[in-house]
Amino acid sequence: MQIDLSGQVAVVTGAGGGIGRGIAVALARAGANLVLAEIDPDRAEQTHELIGALGRTAIVVQTDVMNTEEVRAAVARADESFGRLDILVNNAGGVRGGRFVEQSERSWRRHIDINLVSMLAATSAAVPLMVRGGRGGAIVNVGSIEGTRAAPMFAVYAACKAGMLSFTRTMALELAEHGIRVNAINPDQTITPGNHGQRSGPIDEATFLRRDPGEQAALDRYIPLGREGVIEECGSAAAFLCSPLAEYITGAAFPVDGGTWAASGWSRNAGGGWNLGEFAIS
Numbered sequence: 001m002q003i004d005l006s007g008q009v010a011v012v013t014g015a016g017g018g019i020g021r022g023i024a025v026a027l028a029r030a031g032a033n034l035v036l037a038e039i040d041p042d043r044a045e046q047t048h049e050l051i052g053a054l055g056r057t058a059i060v061v062q063t064d065v066m067n068t069e070e071v072r073a074a075v076a077r078a079d080e081s082f083g084r085l086d087i088l089v090n091n092a093g094g095v096r097g098g099r100f101v102e103q104s105e106r107s108w109r110r111h112i113d114i115n116l117v118s119m120l121a122a123t124s125a126a127v128p129l130m131v132r133g134g135r136g137g138a139i140v141n142v143g144s145i146e147g148t149r150a151a152p153m154f155a156v157y158a159a160c161k162a163g164m165l166s167f168t169r170t171m172a173l174e175l176a177e178h179g180i181r182v183n184a185i186n187p188d189q190t191i192t193p194g195n196h197g198q199r200s201g202p203i204d205e206a207t208f209l210r211r212d213p214g215e216q217a218a219l220d221r222y223i224p225l226g227r228e229g230v231i232e233e234c235g236s237a238a239a240f241l242c243s244p245l246a247e248y249i250t251g252a253a254f255p256v257d258g259g260t261w262a263a264s265g266w267s268r269n270a271g272g273g274w275n276l277g278e279f280a281i282s
Helices: 018-029 041-053 068-082 105-133 155-174 213-222 231-242
Strands: 009-013 033-038 058-062 087-090 137-142 180-187 253-256 266-268 274-276 279-281
Touching: 009 018, 009 068, 009 105, 018 033, 018 041, 018 087, 018 137, 018 231, 033 041, 033 068, 041 058, 058 068, 068 105, 087 105, 087 231, 105 137, 105 155, 105 180, 137 155, 137 231, 155 180, 180 231, 213 266, 231 253
Parallel strands: 009 033, 009 087, 033 058, 087 137, 137 180, 180 253
Antiparallel strands: 266 274, 274 279
């Protein structure tokens, strides 16, 4: 069984790098054409070239997702250029760590705008196009494991992601009558440019910052499958959720995290056993 999205049109926000790029390329590989809503023109062009090499069409719309008019314009471009919209992936987001009481109100609002309001704006623009098309559709929201657990140093970001997951479930019900399915994926530790020191500009994995070997080993023990995820794995999960193979799945949140959500605080120790926090279980 293959994931087949031939002839479909998708909008992916934050498609220039990281998980957004992984999803955009996966959708193109399955046959979709795309609108890439991305603020960084260099990164957008890199993704555009990858999709072109797969024989699919991608249109870049430079988009600051904190500007809801630009978000709506990017979604409208799908209709203008392709005459249809079948898939929306709300991927754009961002976070800066810090204690909540030390964050400014400006920081709160930036987190909310980029992680939550951008999703609301894109969804409100996309749904009427999907309904008009009469073919149903698929929306995938890129959440985070932090939306399902406490997240010290990331309080506002985690609250936004929790809100995203609640919105996912509610939209799954409201849009079911139109055949529009709404799901989410929840990544955890994933190898992305932002996690390795490249927050803007062209992506070059050869220049990613590398962790100290001891720190990397500790991180790998935290993940039950023993390694960080890669963007292609998020892409595969999203493409599946957008495809006919998932036509009876809606309102779900899929962990794409190597088992860290299931672990709920358990981690493998250097001796091969398991710890709960700092408490070792032999």
